[in-house]
Each structure stands twice: as structure tokens, then as C-alpha cells.
Amino acid sequence: MFEPLNFESLNETDIREEVIAPLIRFLGYRSSTEHDVIREQSLRYPRIFLGRKDAKKDPILRGKADYILEAGRKVRWVIEAKPPTQPIGRDDIEQAYTYANHPEVRAVYFVLSNGRTLHVYQTNRGPHVEPIFTLSYEEFNGKEQQLLNLLGPQAVLRDHPEVHPDLGIPLGPGLRSLERIANGSIQYTRCSLPNVPALKELQVTIIGGAVERDESGRIIAFLKTMGPSRSMQEMSERLGMNEFEMICEDDIISIDRSKPSIFRYQRTMVFPAGEPITDINTWEQRTFPFNLTVSIDAQAIGILEGHLFTGKFLNHATYKDVNLQVLFEGEFKIFLA
Structure with a gap:
């Protein structure tokens, strides 16, 4: 040539x-x-x-x-x-x-x-x-x-793609006003149920999402997750935690370990009487003769390190009609791109 x-x-x-x-x-x-x-x-x-x-x-x-x-x-x-x-x-x-x-x-x-x-x-x-x-x-x-x-x-x-200036408020030091979630994970290390040791090693994969501000200026993290098994994924979908939003009231994502940012997700749902639901004690399908009310209160408490948001994850599930409370504790990491 x-x-x-x-x-x-x-x-x-x-x-x-x-x-x-x-x-x-x-x-x-x-x-x-x-x-x-x-x-x-x-x-x-x-x-x-x-x-x-x-x-x-x-x-x-x-x-x-x-x-x-x-x-x-x-x-x-x-x-x-x-x-x-x-x-x-x-x-x-x-x-x-x-x-x-x-x-x-x-x-x-x-x-x-x-x-x-x-x-x-x-x-x-x-x-x-x-x-x-x-x-x-x-x-x-x-x-x-x-x-x-x-x-x-x-x-x-x-x-050398064309660059458009970001005129919004940055989510944190070095971040833009909107960031894509590339990947991440939630690794649980503790479950309050004493007879289900497998739940203490539960790991949920974060497969995507985004972080931005809503109209009132709050920071909103939208996450997409994938469970470690088909049954866990189905349960996550029933509880609304396969795709969900977590809200932070801070002006900016914290980089200070003494004052971490807190993202929170809260939801209450009702499973109608006779509808199958997974019993997390036995991991088998059960039906109840009454409506079953389940409340979820999840918190991601962490700090920003470059493009990595990492910290402690708490997930508190309350099954009101059967007087059952389950607390999961673990760690999370989210990579922003």
C-alpha cells in the first residue's frame, strides 16, 4: 500500500x-x-x-x-x-x-x-x-x-465527542448534575431471622440506574437490581425493589465520613387474601386468608469517593398482619459513570 x-x-x-x-x-x-x-x-x-x-x-x-x-x-x-x-x-x-x-x-x-x-x-x-x-x-x-x-x-x-457544558448543580465534588449508575452491589452480612443463615450472605447486583435532582432539588437515585436467584428476583419484584427510587435531602452527596449522606426508600403494599407470597422463613409459597400488609424502609448511608458511592445498607421489612419484622444489614457500593 x-x-x-x-x-x-x-x-x-x-x-x-x-x-x-x-x-x-x-x-x-x-x-x-x-x-x-x-x-x-x-x-x-x-x-x-x-x-x-x-x-x-x-x-x-x-x-x-x-x-x-x-x-x-x-x-x-x-x-x-x-x-x-x-x-x-x-x-x-x-x-x-x-x-x-x-x-x-x-x-x-x-x-x-x-x-x-x-x-x-x-x-x-x-x-x-x-x-x-x-x-x-x-x-x-x-x-x-x-x-x-x-x-x-x-x-x-x-x-473526542462533542462536549456540552453542564449548567446544573453538581451532585457532588467532581460529578455532573446527572450521573449514570454503571454497576454496583448490595452485600448483606446480617439478617434478624435466626433460622435462615443463607440470608446473611445474600448479594444483590445493581445493574443500572441514574442519579439526579427532582423539581424540589432533592437528590434522587434510581436503581435497577438483579437478585442472586429466580425466586429472589421474583420476591424483589413483588416488593418493588427490582426498580426503585431512593431520596436524599442533602444539598450535595457527602464526602465527609462523619456526616454521611442518607438515601431512603419507603413503600407499603398490600397482598390480597389468597394471593401466593414467599415466606422468607421457609422460602416456600404461602397464601393467607387475609390481606397481608408489608412495609419496606431501606436506607443507604454512605459517602462519595471520586465516582464511587459506598457505605452501609439497611433494609427493614415489616409484615404487619402477622407481627413479623425482618432487618437486613450489609454494605453497598455504587459506581457512577
Whole structure:
């Protein structure tokens, strides 16, 4: 795909035509298309810029970027050609960085190639760090997919999605005003029923959900859960704890262990007379000749550590008509994404 070249006989213009232009076409960029190529765009700089010390004496700077690549007409990166007779130096890197970092360009990457080697730098890391990717010309054939996965239009758009500012109130330090629950778990370590030891090792998986504020400013956590067995999942669904909301009255999720945030879920439901319900003492289906009222009071008491909300989980179930109370205690962790 990329033909062998004798770099001893090539100059900088040759590098543009024989190395960079074919590379740009291979990656999928074309002039005046959705994935555009802008050649030799002139850029104007203020009197003080990278490396300039005296704003009064220094002249207005002007530069010309060799190639600006524009993925989806949204995200840009630049590539600069250098002669193959000398290695790429610090001045070359700083020059390419000024093009990439220019207010009219705002490129996510800047790339330099003297034909023999290609170096990719990440603009927001500055010009004084190592390249994130380096490839010799001989390696172009055989590593095409790596090039596409870094510099192809779809890859650039994938790795640099359009960011929309979050103007809401953050849920906690470092969080947005709405966070997705990626996963988590509730691990019970104690159950007040003495004859059902298996319930002391019960683990419920949190499979999704979200955290946000309601109209009154309260923090609402919506959780989706999955029980460890089919019967446990059915019981969870009957009690409304397979998908449920927990409410926190705090202004912000706490990071202070001495003052943890408390999320609470409360619900009362009535099972009609004659309707089967799982007896958690025996784990068998039973029917009652009267309506059975069940109240659930669950609390998640914890703190925020980065994007992890973790702490103690209490679940208090009251079966009013049979004078039975069951308390589960354990720990939880919820990962926010």
C-alpha cells in the first residue's frame, strides 16, 4: 500500500507528496468533504506567544500550517512535513504545537513526519512531553489499522465527542448534575431471622440506574437490581425493589465520613387474601386468608469517593398482619459513570 522510498533523494516537498498526501487519503480525508483537508492555512499570532519574551519588541508572528484535517467538520488535527535529511527537533515540535494550539485551529493532535518517522502528539499535553504514538515509514504497511484507530475520522470523532457544558448543580465534588449508575452491589452480612443463615450472605447486583435532582432539588437515585436467584428476583419484584427510587435531602452527596449522606426508600403494599407470597422463613409459597400488609424502609448511608458511592445498607421489612419484622444489614457500593 505504501511503496518503498529512497529518502536520501527526497526533500520536504517530496515528503508532503509521497508520504503525507497518500497517508491522508488512506485515512479517509478529502478536500471539500465531511472529512476535510485544509492545506497551508495562514495563521496570525499576537506579539507574545510560545517562546516570546518581549511583547513590545517582538514582531507580529505569522505561520502556515501544512495540513489541517477536520473529522466530521468538527474535530481537527494538524500534520507538518519536515525534510528527511535531519531528525525532528525541539523547535519543530514547538512550531507544530503553536499551529495545533492556535485559537483558529484548536487541534486535538499535532503530527510531524520527516518521511522516515511519524510522531503523534496530544495537544492538551503540551509540546514538552513524549509523543503518544511513533511509527517508522517501513511500519506503515502492517500497522494500517493502528493508524486508522488513532487518526481516522471515525476514530477522532469517537475519541473526542462533542462536549456540552453542564449548567446544573453538581451532585457532588467532581460529578455532573446527572450521573449514570454503571454497576454496583448490595452485600448483606446480617439478617434478624435466626433460622435462615443463607440470608446473611445474600448479594444483590445493581445493574443500572441514574442519579439526579427532582423539581424540589432533592437528590434522587434510581436503581435497577438483579437478585442472586429466580425466586429472589421474583420476591424483589413483588416488593418493588427490582426498580426503585431512593431520596436524599442533602444539598450535595457527602464526602465527609462523619456526616454521611442518607438515601431512603419507603413503600407499603398490600397482598390480597389468597394471593401466593414467599415466606422468607421457609422460602416456600404461602397464601393467607387475609390481606397481608408489608412495609419496606431501606436506607443507604454512605459517602462519595471520586465516582464511587459506598457505605452501609439497611433494609427493614415489616409484615404487619402477622407481627413479623425482618432487618437486613450489609454494605453497598455504587459506581457512577
